Amino acid sequence: MRFLFKTSYEQDLRLAKHGGHLFWYGLLGLALVVAPWVAPEYWLAQLTFVLIYAIVGLGLMLLAGFTGLFSLGHAAFLGVGAYTQAVLTGMGWPFALSLACAAGLSAAVGVVVGLPALRVKGIYLGMATLSFGFIVEEVFARWESVTGGNSGKHLVPPEIWGFKFESTESFYFLCLVIALVSTLAILNLLRSPTGRAFVAIRDSEISAQSMGIHLARYKTLSFSLSAALAGIGGALYAHKLQFISPDQFNILQSIDLLLMIVIGGLGSVHGAFLGAIFLISMPQLISLGKDWLPASIGQAPGLQAVVYGAVLILFVLFEPMGLYGRWLKVRTWLQLFPFYRKGLFKRQKAFQKSDRLK
Amino acid sequence: MTGTASPMTDDILLSAQNLSVRFGGVLAVNNVGFEVRRGEVFTLIGPNGAGKTTVFNLISRIYTPTTGTIHYAGPDGMLSLTDQPPHKVAGLGIARTFQNIELFEHASVLHNLLIGRHTRRETGLWADLLFTRRVRDAEVRAREKAEEIIDFLDLQHYRDTLVAGLPYGVRKVVELARALCTEPRLLLLDEPSSGLNVEETDDMAFWIQDIQHELGITVLMVEHDMSLVSKVSDRVLAMNQGEVVAMGTPREVQSHPGVIEAYLGTIDDVSNLRRPAGSAPARMAR
Numbered sequence: 001m002r003f004l005f006k007t008s009y010e011q012d013l014r015l016a017k018h019g020g021h022l023f024w025y026g027l028l029g030l031a032l033v034v035a036p037w038v039a040p041e042y043w044l045a046q047l048t049f050v051l052i053y054a055i056v057g058l059g060l061m062l063l064a065g066f067t068g069l070f071s072l073g074h075a076a077f078l079g080v081g082a083y084t085q086a087v088l089t090g091m092g093w094p095f096a097l098s099l100a101c102a103a104g105l106s107a108a109v110g111v112v113v114g115l116p117a118l119r120v121k122g123i124y125l126g127m128a129t130l131s132f133g134f135i136v137e138e139v140f141a142r143w144e145s146v147t148g149g150n151s152g153k154h155l156v157p158p159e160i161w162g163f164k165f166e167s168t169e170s171f172y173f174l175c176l177v178i179a180l181v182s183t184l185a186i187l188n189l190l191r192s193p194t195g196r197a198f199v200a201i202r203d204s205e206i207s208a209q210s211m212g213i214h215l216a217r218y219k220t221l222s223f224s225l226s227a228a229l230a231g232i233g234g235a236l237y238a239h240k241l242q243f244i245s246p247d248q249f250n251i252l253q254s255i256d257l258l259l260m261i262v263i264g265g266l267g268s269v270h271g272a273f274l275g276a277i278f279l280i281s282m283p284q285l286i287s288l289g290k291d292w293l294p295a296s297i298g299q300a301p302g303l304q305a306v307v308y309g310a311v312l313i314l315f316v317l318f319e320p321m322g323l324y325g326r327w328l329k330v331r332t333w334l335q336l337f338p339f340y341r342k343g344l345f346k347r348q349k350a351f352q353k354s355d356r357l358k
Numbered sequence: 359m360t361g362t363a364s365p366m367t368d369d370i371l372l373s374a375q376n377l378s379v380r381f382g383g384v385l386a387v388n389n390v391g392f393e394v395r396r397g398e399v400f401t402l403i404g405p406n407g408a409g410k411t412t413v414f415n416l417i418s419r420i421y422t423p424t425t426g427t428i429h430y431a432g433p434d435g436m437l438s439l440t441d442q443p444p445h446k447v448a449g450l451g452i453a454r455t456f457q458n459i460e461l462f463e464h465a466s467v468l469h470n471l472l473i474g475r476h477t478r479r480e481t482g483l484w485a486d487l488l489f490t491r492r493v494r495d496a497e498v499r500a501r502e503k504a505e506e507i508i509d510f511l512d513l514q515h516y517r518d519t520l521v522a523g524l525p526y527g528v529r530k531v532v533e534l535a536r537a538l539c540t541e542p543r544l545l546l547l548d549e550p551s552s553g554l555n556v557e558e559t560d561d562m563a564f565w566i567q568d569i570q571h572e573l574g575i576t577v578l579m580v581e582h583d584m585s586l587v588s589k590v591s592d593r594v595l596a597m598n599q600g601e602v603v604a605m606g607t608p609r610e611v612q613s614h615p616g617v618i619e620a621y622l623g624t625i626d627d628v629s630n631l632r633r634p635a636g637s638a639p640a641r642m643a644r
Binding site: 191193196 | 418420444445446447448449453454456460461462463464465469472473474475476477479481483485486487488489493494496497498500501502505536540
């Protein structure tokens with residue numbers, strides 16, 4: 001068990017609270033940097049996808065996990081980013097500028113989608129964002145002069161100052177840097193007044209308002225930041241696949257994204273990364289398992305959807321805090337060994353809460 | 359209307375005139391008017407459903423009055439509170455607590471208090487994203503203020519505990535602390551003693567007196583516990599069924615026939631239960 005001796009308020013503002021954090025995150029960083037020389041190319045490509053999904057996950061985590069607004073149409077923002085990037089780089093714009101435009105356009109669309117969030121919440125907001133997702137997918141398919149319609153659109157590899165990120169390794173590093181910057185931005189946000197306002201809205205809108213938080217402004221802000229990160233993720237996703245079509249940004253993608261952060265652990269930055277690892281590694285595990293299962297099950301279409309659904313149900317029932325929650329328990333068990341109590345993480349019932357003012 | 363209604367004297371902090379609220383067919387508050395003076399503890403009492411909390415929600419702009427005006431002496435002079443959007447109220451120096459505790463459950467006590475500093479935030483989104491030196495310094499200043507309040511209300515022990523795991527009595531104090539963190543000029547306390555035991559209620563009484571005398575904050579509260587009311591209040595307003603019944607010192611209001619009637623019913627309701635004069639129990643006579 002570690003006891004921190006605190007001597008200044010600045011100590012609580014640091015990202016790395018103690019030497020252990022520095023050591024382990026340093027080790028993780030080192031592993032990520034040397035990965036291209038160690039891991040086979042296929043695994044490096046998968047790792048790149050983990051980073052891309054983690055960027056999108058960070059955005060959705062900010063929205064759903066920290067502001068309490070669920071979006072069932074997040075793939076639409078991914079798509080807006082991807083198509084913006086495809087169109088702009090296709091016109092010969094530099095990579096960085098197109099990426100900024102992809103993020104900016106997604107954010108602008110996010111503001112528009114955020115408007116119903118000012119009036120509706122919960123399941124109704126889910127329905128509003130869901131239908132928005134369908135509309136955007138349809139636009140991608142029909143607006144053929146720009147998006148290429150259902151036949152899709154090809155992308156050129158990203159290029160910065162004459163350097164082409166063509167190889168798996170170089171593109172991996174590009175994604176790593178962007179993922180790192182996004183993570184730092186989110187961590188900074190969460191330890192500053194803006195992030196606290198988001199958390200306040202999540203936990204009690206009525207008292208957030210009476211603390212002087214402008215609900216409409218912060219909800220819209222959360223939507224636009226979330227959409228911007230999804231747009232950046234979408235742009236990288238498009239470059240990675242080098243080909244995009246409307247069906248990559250459909251309802252299934254949206255559900256995958258939501259599944260990712262719920263399984264990763266709502267309300268934790270780690271959760272976005274753990275969820276992304278889960279989302280990318282699960283299909284691999286399923287295809288490995290296929291050979292062991294009887295053909296009638298193993299070769300059945302929709303096996304992946306069934307497994308995803310089952311895993312989600314199990315998590316909601318037994319580990320609502322997701323993979324990160326599970327990790328916290330394991331870590332506490334190790335720290336307290338042998339004094340871990342079973343009820344240590346038991347969620348306490350909230351005392352009578354007034355529903356009248358909601 | 360607003361010109362004639364605005365009060366003349368300087369020691370008035372809040373003045374409500376002819377307030378009425380109608381929810382559908384229910385007249386929750388009917389033509390209520392009162393004035394809160396600077397530095398006093400002003401209490402609203404009344405039986406359940408009298409409209410006390412509705413008056414609170416009018417002042418914190420959760421509801422808009424059907425008729426009537428609320429004037430408040432803000433930092434920049436007298437203004438009409440009913441023209442302000444709800445999120446501006448805290449910035450004008452009006453903080454409140456809730457009857458059924460509305461804390462940020464999944465955040466630590468310290469985090470809750472820091473959210474109370476929101477109206478004093480000095481930095482914008484971009485500075486926050488980069489966590490610049492300015493944000494860092496502002497955070498330390500916010501923390502210093504929060505620690506002052508923690509010291510004031512003896513919450514040191516709970517600083518890093520999640521609110522979700524705190525006992526009811528402590529939550530009540532945390533909510534008070536969060537309101538104080540906004541550095542209010544007017545503090546609205548909605549039943550500060552509800553759900554507290556006798557000791558906790560005594561502590562609450564001391565704190566309200568300290569808030570009034572040491573911090574110089576005007577307190578407007580709704581309260582049922584008459585011993586607490588008479589201990590801390592300078593003036594009391596009694597309401598019943600949305601209307602003002604009596605106003606004055608705690609002693610005056612408590613002995614006002616209209617108040618007794620509101621709480622206990624009319625004299626006719628109990629007169630036939632009385633013993634006839636002269637037939638006192640034998641035990642007493644002896």
